[in-house]
Amino acid sequence: MIGRLRELAPKSIRHKLILAAVACILVPAALTLIIYNSLTQEAVKRQAVSNAEDSLQLVSGSVMNSLKGMVTIANYVQTNPGLRAYFKLVASGNASGNEYERFMDSNRVLEQLDTLTVVGQNCYVTILLTNNAYYMNYSVSDYNPLDLKKKPWFQKLMELKGLESYWIGVESTDFSYDKFDHPYQLTVARTLRLDSTEIYGYAIVTIMEDQLHSIFGNLSAGQKVTLLDSAGMIVSGGDPESIGKPFPYTAAVDHLKDSSVVSIAGERYLVAQQQIPFNGWRLVLMQPYSQSIVDISSIFNRVFTIQLISFFVFLLLLITLVRAFTKPLVRLGKVTTAVQRGNLLVRSGVRGNDEIGRLGLLFDQMLDRVKEMIAEVSDTQARKRIAELKMLQAQINPHFLFNVLNSIRMKVMKRGDPDSAKMIGSLSMLLRMTISREEDEIFLHEEIDLVSHYVSLMNLRQKEEAALQLDIDPEAFLLNVPRFFLQPLVENALIHGLSQKPGTISIRAVVEEKFIVLTVEDNGRGMDSSELSSLTRKISLEAESLPGKAELKGSFSGMGLHNVVERMRILFGGEFAIEVSSIAGEGTVIKMFIPHREVIRDV
Structure with missing residues (x-):
């Protein structure tokens, strides 16, 4: 008997939906009509009293x-x-x-x-x-x-x-x-x-x-x-x-x-x-x-008639809609069966703006992609080998470049031109830090060396030299910092602060209880209050579009003060802080508060 009932039970989702819809409409509608008829008169009176x-x-x-x-x-x-x-x-x-x-x-x-x-x-x-x-x-x-x-x-x-x-x-x-x-x-x-x-x-x-x-x-x-x-x-x-x-x-x-x-x-x-x-x-x-119940009674009677008629109309409409809505699912089921048998050329052709239409589109795209992937597998390795060969042909060994620069520097020194040799040596060091180093962070003492070479190069370019004074606590040398985070500050001090005139740039690092206070100071032209306010507003933003900023023109690293602040915030989080103070005619002081964190790393 149980087996017989299982055979009679609907097997397709279409038939299941139709039976469920009929049951969900027929049972409540029948109960509603029975109860409605018994409660109408009392409801009419209560409604009339309530309206009054x-x-x-x-x-x-x-x-x-x-x-x-x-x-x-x-x-x-x-x-x-x-x-x-x-x-x-x-x-x-x-x-x-x-x-x-x-x-x-x-x-x-x-x-x-x-x-x-x-x-x-x-x-x-x-x-x-x-x-x-x-x-x-x-x-x-x-x-x-x-x-x-x-x-x-x-x-x-x-x-x-x-x-x-x-x-x-x-x-x-x-x-x-x-x-x-x-x-x-x-x-x-x-x-x-x-x-x-x-x-x-x-x-x-x-x-x-x-x-x-x-x-x-x-x-x-x-x-x-x-x-x-x-x-x-x-x-x-x-x-x-x-x-x-x-x-x-x-x-x-x-x-x-x-x-x-x-x-x-x-x-x-x-x-x-x-x-x-x-x-x-x-x-x-x-x-x-x-008069108080005439409208209500008429409404109740019309509602009863409309409910009875609409029940049969909506039942027929529901069955028709269910068949129409499930037609794409039936089509997808047939296509899936064909794919299962190994036919990858069949397509469903189901399209539309609803989930079923998107499912049909994605299913067809998946079959297209599977076909393309099968065709691509055969030549993937060949294309990879060609790309690797081209990459090897295009590469220049950085050590070869550094050795050539050192050879040029030695010949220049032998000919009695120590200034040019010093410039080539500093340039070689900067290129080595730029090209051969892959890590994003370096030790503070490495960044100080890089800045020293950069100042030496700038002094050789301009007629009058700028002095670089360093006062660094030994404990701060092993602080992990982003590469080239001091160079933009020193560059601003040389170009905008000293205006390529003689002066002094001081870099100090003091270790305090919670922070390492790093200060970059120059005795250049400084800024008035309006310029200082504008700069303070700009660096307070967490993200700034870099292209087109005046301070980036001629920048060796391609990074400005805003980029330095953003990189430090990414590395040290919200605890990092920066203060800028300046007096027109006396100079500018940039003070960064870098929170303590683990600085030991493999070297």
């Missing part, structure tokens, strides 16, 4: 921001030390200064009141003092602040304590400029008190009711939001004719604690409420339940 709560939450945030803005303005007037002090003086009749100073103080207060108004929002701020002095951000011709004392609610302000606010609710608009376009207004009032709790003034902030009503206009179809005060009177929302009147559905919604579906006058409504904590008002959202 979300809409109410957005409206509540905007409404509370507007109302909190009014409270914030009142708080600012009541707690600002400068305004409080000024209003107290005015209320007590003890305002100081002449008439012009009092006018400027009053003008500054009015400017502060103007800044409290949010841009794009009609907000009226009134400060009314007990001595009938007033300050506001609107014109007296628009509304006389003293008329506030005639309001029926004005006497109730006497009962407020501390920072308590009195919310007047909705009223007809008092401001003549806004009466036509904004028929209703909302007002909050505060008392201004002395430390003795005696009232010396009032802060009244007013906004237009339609600023809140405009927020309610961005709701979904059928959703209506109403703002009610603590007495159940309509503050904003609904029909403009109903503003200031009792809410008709108070009895039906008062007992609700959470969002719910209730029956009102034989029709089911989705009701959501939210309290405004700081003034006892509340927002009530109502929507016919049939």
Whole structure:
């Protein structure tokens, strides 16, 4: 039986992928459709309630921001030390200064009141003092602040304590400029008190009711939001004719604690409420339940149908795509079998921008390369022998060159020209260090010898000689250093520092606890501060493009100061440091701090 099942099992990757895809789609899809059908109705209700709560939450945030803005303005007037002090003086009749100073103080207060108004929002701020002095951000011709004392609610302000606010609710608009376009207004009032709790003034902030009503206009179809005060009177929302009147559905919604579906006058409504904590008002959202779920139910039904149809469409599409995607793999499998049988001329021809296409290309290139390598193996040794022969023919034995130079030097000395002989000897030594030495590092004493020969050659080239002074601690002689790391520094001192004039170049090496301090100093022309700053910035870089640098022109070694610093950092790491100091007309000092490390090597 087990053997029979193994025979029936798919053997190609194409069939395995198709069966796996069908299983992965069919099983979850069937379970999803079964569960979906049972949970749709409850989900529709929960979604409708959630949508209503979300809409109410957005409206509540905007409404509370507007109302909190009014409270914030009142708080600012009541707690600002400068305004409080000024209003107290005015209320007590003890305002100081002449008439012009009092006018400027009053003008500054009015400017502060103007800044409290949010841009794009009609907000009226009134400060009314007990001595009938007033300050506001609107014109007296628009509304006389003293008329506030005639309001029926004005006497109730006497009962407020501390920072308590009195919310007047909705009223007809008092401001003549806004009466036509904004028929209703909302007002909050505060008392201004002395430390003795005696009232010396009032802060009244007013906004237009339609600023809140405009927020309610961005709701979904059928959703209506109403703002009610603590007495159940309509503050904003609904029909403009109903503003200031009792809410008709108070009895039906008062007992609700959470969002719910209730029956009102034989029709089911989705009701959501939210309290405004700081003034006892509340927002009530109502929507016919049939309208709240019509879109959701329609969406669920359409989704169910689309899922059913798309399942079969995608299943057929998936099988087709799997066959198309695996076709190159089938082709590669056949070509691999042919190569295994020894046919190296077959090619897959599989191409494309994906992994399979690149695999086919690389496989064909591999076969081409194998064929080329088989052809190259036969003549590799012959070409190597030809190359070695040409190399031997092109080589010049360095020892032959050194022997010839020494022979020339001896003949020149016999003829009585020691200067020329000395120049040839120094040149022979430099060439020996350049050509015959393969190692990158040498001992410091070898580098000192090389620099000595270089200075001797330069002195023979120029009319006036430069003196080389050496002061090296014996312990520093066996320090491993890069070849030709001192020569560029000495060359700079000769060419740029001394300008090929007589002078002294000093090289000192002092062994300290952690470092060997190596100093190259000349008494040449030096550098001014700008030149020194530019040089310091350049050598601080870890890598520098060498071609084209002015300091490399005429350099024997082809390496400049930047290259020396880079080579020392590569050899000694980040512990290596260099300092350059110079005074114009006195000379330049280059000081290198070389960390200790193992210096013993085979010689």
